[in-house]
Amino acid sequence: MDETAALKAIPMFSSMDEQELAGLRKVMEAKRFLPGQIIIREGEEGAYFYVLMAGVVQYLTADAEGKEIVLDEAGPGSFFGELSMLTGEKRLVRVRAKGDVDTLSLDRQEFHKFLIGHPHAAIDVLTAISRRL
Amino acid sequence: MDETAALKAIPMFSSMDEQELAGLRKVMEAKRFLPGQIIIREGEEGAYFYVLMAGVVQYLTADAEGKEIVLDEAGPGSFFGELSMLTGEKRLVRVRAKGDVDTLSLDRQEFHKFLIGHPHAAIDVLTAISRRL
Ligand SMILES: Nc1ncnc2c1ncn2[C@@H]1O[C@@H]2COP(=O)(O)O[C@H]2[C@H]1O
């Protein structure tokens, strides 16, 4: 499966046609992570929105004694890093690659452009965030 | 100030022109609430999204002993009831009128239509929800 077909298979991008997907792919940057590598560090400024193309990530936080707690895990087709893109606040939680991980990422400006141009995708993001509350 | 001007003053609707605002107002239903009246009951099916036009509301939950806790208060221009519209889940918290309250509401279908037609507003909703996390 080529990359635009893989994007199309993700609910958030499913209403986009070939041409739109190719355009989106062009502004996305591929980033690979090794098992255990930190993708997002809590407390940092956010610069990217990530779509998980392959592998599993863990969302992590720390308890009162600083011990790591796994909040959740997510697999291919999920996305993360949208919160600080939207609010301008610091990253809320740590995101770590569980095994080998492939992502495609959008910077803040491209993420906003994408949401404004694709209301169905914006609603998918809205729904996913709402479920985290 | 007439009602469409009042809507225009709300950030979420500020990018809409006169004609769009008039169209939106037509599908919104005005609902008034008396001091202390429950607008949204936690655990119920959600049917409406509310925009607060006048007055103050309280977001409420209960502690382990069932004692009421005020999570937050919100004034004119804020909105609530979007979560269950988006996720299809039950209402998460109780919303109560603190004094006299005027709202304009959209039913589920009109809310979705509105978000799809107005990506800037969808991003305002996204940002507001993100801040609650
Ligand atoms: N429970 C959670 N709270 C906050 N962020 C979460 C949670 N679960 C997953 N995440 C994701 O982890 C990301 C960390 O960076 P952001 O705060 O930009 O955006 C966050 C969300 O995409």
Ligand SMILES: Nc1ncnc2c1ncn2[C@@H]1O[C@@H]2COP(=O)(O)O[C@H]2[C@H]1O
């Ligand atoms: N901390 C909060 N958690 C959940 N909902 C909240 C919170 N603060 C305000 N609300 C609003 O209260 C509403 C109750 O109905 P909904 O769950 O549909 O949508 C909810 C939000 O709009």
